[in-house]
Amino acid sequence: MxxxxxxxxxxxxxxxxxxxxxxxxxxxxxxxxxxxxxxxxxxxxxxxxxxxxxxxxxxxxxxxxxxxxxxxxxxxxxxxxxxxxxxxxxxxxxxxxxxxxxxxxxxxxxxxxxxxxxxxxxxxxxxxxxxxxxxxxxxxxxxxxxxxxxxxxxxxxxxxxxxxxxxxxxxxxxxxxxLAGTPIVPPETLHASRTTDDAAAIIRQRRSAVSFDGRTSISAATFFHILQRVMPRVERPQLQRPMPWDVLPWDPAIHLMLFVHRIEGLEAGLYMLARDPKKLPLLQQSMNPELEWTSAPGCPNDLPLFWLLQGNAQRLAAQVSCQQGIAGDSAFSLGMLAEFEGRLRQGGAWWYPRLFWEAGVVGQVLYLEAEAAGVRGTGIGCFFDDPVHEVVGIKDLSIQSLYHFTVGGPVDDQRLMTLPPYHHLQHE
Ligand SMILES: Cc1cc2nc3c(=O)[nH]c(=O)nc-3n(C[C@H](O)[C@H](O)[C@H](O)COP(=O)(O)O)c2cc1C
Structure with a gap:
């Protein structure tokens, strides 16, 4: 400092x-x-x-x-x-x-x-x-x-x-x-049922998985819970939104295209989470009109999660993520689809970095939620955007994939060592 x-x-x-x-x-x-x-x-x-x-x-x-x-x-x-x-x-x-x-x-x-x-x-x-x-x-x-x-x-x-x-x-x-009406004790902190000590442990243990085992699954309830945590609850005023979404002074522009591989109780395939339910028509109009938008079976009522395609998407997910196996060997992976051209034309080019900031916050929540669920996540910055768009028939710039993420059972790399923060300074 x-x-x-x-x-x-x-x-x-x-x-x-x-x-x-x-x-x-x-x-x-x-x-x-x-x-x-x-x-x-x-x-x-x-x-x-x-x-x-x-x-x-x-x-x-x-x-x-x-x-x-x-x-x-x-x-x-x-x-x-x-x-x-x-x-x-x-x-x-x-x-x-x-x-x-x-x-x-x-x-x-x-x-x-x-x-x-x-x-x-x-x-x-x-x-x-x-x-x-x-x-x-x-x-x-x-x-x-x-x-x-x-x-x-x-x-x-x-x-x-x-x-x-x-x-x-x-x-x-x-x-x-x-500031009026903002809860003094936020009702939905990241781990409402846990203490700050647990949050600190989760924050400190967070790492990126370098490889996944291709076996570990998570329950549908855990999957839905993780997705609930990335919902900004756009209907509320900014400072009444669940943490950390109260930090961003704009309505969400990022939606999730999910490749479900290993979720118990949910068919493998392609799903879509509209983080702002009002944007569902925009998403639907930007994509292949033949896709069926069926509400995901068993999904909580307040989670706008839709099932688009059935089938094994492991190879596809890895292919569009620069051939990285981590996108297919996990429990699920996803592409973060941004409302792109409309936001930039309406707001100006300075919105471009902000779309990535929002994607980064989504990634950070997923990292911590994965740890809390006993699995692990990895951000995927390397992906081929055009093939991603082809998967759902996006043909113009209205929607653009900006970041990918994957969550599953990690395989530890024994060559990696974990030391306490600032360890190098303690010996000087
Ligand atoms: C924006 C971003 C993009 C990333 N892209 C990739 C990727 O394409 N492939 C990969 O294996 N890891 C990727 N990672 C993981 C990083 O390699 C990892 O976060 C970094 O090495 C630090 O390790 P840690 O997350 O365990 O602290 C990405 C991480 C971030 C934040």
Whole structure:
């Protein structure tokens, strides 16, 4: 941890004044080179998946402490840069640049309760920052120079810079959400029936499966439970949605195309989960009209899960996931289908990274739910999107697969060792 800027207490107070007492800001940046050296132009997408995972991790960690969190998505990206110091070109001279991604506010629930009982006007939470308050902290003074990550860069992927620029958020909005009626004890924390200790154990034990056994199944009840956890309950106001979905100030754009391989009590085949039930017509219109949208047998009433095709989809799932066996040897795998062209045309190109953030949060919830269910998950960033779209007859850009995921019985790689966090520092 390093001190980047010595902002005056008055400047910090001014920045945080509109938020509940005890609030602080949390921001994320990406060094695209960290992915580009290996994955080339796919790096922009992968960095934004990672931003989504990090947003989900932070929201869930905050919840274990009884804190809340919301993205300050009204801010423009220049403000995000100035708060995070990535605008300071000289601090990055000659080294890999850092891209400002997002800012969020985190606040303790008790402070919110006090605020709502003391004054009505504090019952609103702004999801933006005052320009003058941003300027107040951006003057610094700043400290530190960025480290160089690699001496040699080989190929420079211009397209990453182009897409970063094209999706730069220049618009400033002033969205406000209501704190009123937000549950003091959230009714649906990630593991409502478990204690924080259990959540911490699950969070710490989470790893990606490198291989699956091709045998382990999970019950339909467990499968439905996992899917319930990725439902944002869009009919509720933002801060009343189940954690971690209360962090994202938009209606869900990601739906799941599921390859069911080994779920007891459910036929193998292809299923679809509409994370926003209102979007069912859009999904249906974008896909092959001959698909049958039968409600999945035994599925809870409030879960919009549909059975589209019957059959063994193990080979197909692996094929469309860059021939990776992990997509077929699991209990189930899935493609995250985004409402794509409509969102981008309506909202602007700055929505592009946000679609990946949402996909990343879905991935983070699936990772933890898999652990809680006694199985394991793996994010799959490598897949062939056109063949994925062909599976359900998507012909245009209305829907686009952005991320895949797989969950099943892991086969441990004995060469991997697990050490406590910061183990290397304990011996210095
Ligand atoms: C966005 C994203 C994409 C990933 N894509 C793949 C993939 O295509 N194939 C794979 O085997 N693992 C994939 N992974 C898993 C990573 O390799 C793994 O998360 C990373 O090595 C860190 O290990 P851990 O998850 O056990 O902490 C992906 C992970 C993320 C977050």
């Amino acid at each position: 390093e001190l980047r800027a010595d902002c005056s207490p008055a400047a910090i107070s001014r920045l945080l004044a509109p938020f509940p007492s005890g609030a602080f800001l949390f921001g994320l940046t990406s060094v695209h080179w960290r992915e580009a050296w290996k994955y080339g132009e796919r790096a922009f997408r992968y960095c934004n998946h990672d931003v989504g995972h990090a947003i989900g991790s932070a929201r869930i960690a905050a919840a274990t402490l009884g804190w809340k969190m919301a993205l300050l998505d009204g801010a423009d990206q220049n403000q995000t840069a100035r708060v995070l110091g990535t605008h300071r070109v000289d601090d990055f001279s000659g080294v890999e640049p850092e891209h400002p991604d997002c800012l969020a506010v985190i606040w303790p629930v008790e402070a919110e309760a006090r605020a709502s009982s003391s004054s009505r006007e504090n019952q609103n939470l702004p999801l933006f920052l005052e320009e003058a308050a941003v300027t107040g902290v951006a003057v610094g003074p700043w400290h530190g120079k960025a480290n160089e990550l690699s001496r040699e860069h080989g190929v420079h992927w211009d397209v990453i810079d182009q897409v970063a620029e094209a999706s730069w958020k220049t618009s400033l909005e002033h969205p406000i959400v209501s």
